[in-house]
Amino acid sequence: MSPETITVLASIPLIAGGVGGARLLRRAWGDRTARRPLWIIGGWAVLAALVFASAFWLGPARGPFIAVTLISVCVLLVVSWGMERRTARGRAERSLAPEPSNRGAKAWRGWLRALLAGPIGMIAAMGTAIAFVAFCPGAAETRLVLGGLLAPLLWGAAMAWTLADDKILRATAVLVGVSLATFAAAMLKGF
């Protein structure tokens, strides 16, 4: 049997199990009784078992990636099956959703925030990634690739933080400090 056929066949229990696990979790969500933890544990146990089993069926790295992908689709299917249809009213309904904080509209703060989220955040993230490459033990290729993955992840985190933090000067000081320290340390250590 070809690997492609095996993958298609293995996807059948993965999809069935994914829908089953998601239905258990949905039941837990709608159940306000003491049995709720059982549904939660049961649902997550089914999903975890599928990820674990897929490593044996479809390869130790490939299997879990396939399982996680299919499980996401299954849960979204279960969510859409439980869709609640409502009728639109003329006036706006009161919302329980949290509102974003209302910041002052000073232009310099906006520019500084954009600089922090953009180039300064990028430099700080790159500096940290390069320091990781310089100081982390292991094969050169592994250090470089992990450093490469860290860079966009840290930049994204820096972006999220600087755009959220109301104390913008604190964010500036931290990012500039991190950039200087990490680049200097990496250049002193070398590759």
Place this chain on the structure above:
Amino acid sequence: MKDNRLDPAPKKAGRPIWPKVPAGFVRSVLAGHSALGLAFAALIYLVCFSGSVAVFAREFQRWEQPNATPIAAVTPAALQTAMEQAIARSSTTVEHVRILPPTPDLPRLTVSTDADGVEHTYAADAAGRLGDEGEAVWTEFMVLLHTALHLPRAWGGFVVGLTGVALLSSLISGVLAHPRVFKDAFHLRWGGAKRLQEADLHNRAGVWALPFHVIVSLTGALLGLSTLIVGILALAMFQGDTSKAYALFVPVIPDDPRPAVAPPNLAAAIETAQRLAPDARPTFISIEHPAEQGQTVVVNVAKPNRVMAGSNLYFDGQGRLLNISRTAEPNLGQKILASLGPLHFGWFGGIVVKIAYGLLGLALTAVTASGVAIWLARRRDKGRPAPRWERIWIGAVWSQPLAFAASALIVLGLSSTAASTPLLVWGLVTGTTLGLSVWVEPARLSRILRLVSAVALGLVVLTHLVRHGAHYEDSAAWAMNGALAAIAALLAWTVLRPAIRRTSQAATAEQTRAT
């Protein structure tokens, strides 16, 4: 009488397991999430939508060239023939030959040459005999739109990579700003308050597909920003010499520009590769400088049940293995690097994973569209509506299925198409839709664009059938036409079903009044 011992009253659930997030923190993170989302909304939307289509690039290539007979496997001798014929067809010295041997998702033999910066692509039969030159123009357009937005490669890659970082950042802040992640885990309330409907769609599709969203945004950011990352890394660690950073992954091939006596012995190289890795199959072959004595054959071989694209084996002109080849098991870094592309595009688990990637990609596209819709609905609820932006956003969102369908329709309709034609059509349709959207009420605009997109997709299928006389050598063309027709029907259904329901309700009400 009811026995309470057998049916005890249900107990109340315990305390919530998720810690309460301070409201001030949530409000601050939401402000950042909104600002970033609005700044990058259009770019993220375009990259996500085109990415959802690009998952099926190989299937679209087969659909665009349906008269090529599928080939399951080729012999080393056939590969040798294909390479020699491709070199012979060039009037100038060929610098590189790239060969794509048949794989289960692209069962055809494709050869391309690069001479003086001009690239020619040919399809070959199972014996390696070259056919006419021909590229899948629309597929190329669609993939390049996703990977570089048709900008110069370095700039386009940077913009797409930056979009990936913005998406990654939005995912981080989105999770932090979602205190009701468990409380609302399965809520999908549709048709009531606009803001609640969009928020439910945004949060459910965002949270339950989070592993996928993180994987594609992180791999996309790294793939797009690789030039920048390697450049800065080299600046800090290798005194600015980027070649030293690349040399860690791609061995340096010794150069010998003296003219070669004969083309490389590709057949011998393939036979050696098959002997070294009997359970693997060649997925990509590159011949570097075939006209020089420094000619080198690079064979990428992929093992089954792996995510990674494969490992490279290097051969000299006589087909002998060069000692720069790494025949040992790749280390973690090499494995991760070779897995980035397959993980990003969903090319590691056959058609099932591709369909899942397409659906999850559309879910991420919907998350982006609904994010802006929430902001617009919030403004309206607070008495500060932005009607022009509401129209423009609806126009931007629904212009893309139409622009993609229109560009495919033109490519199919014309007998020969320049590579730039689909881009021009896509730009024209997108621009016109955005321009016209300013004058049309959002709900009506959405209905019109969905209906026109459905008609355009239907015409794409019809034109394909007419152009090729419904006679396809490759059955994938039927599958793709079926999928496109189903999408067209689904789009039309979303418009026509509510209209039919309204008409039916009005008729029932009229009948009730009459009786």
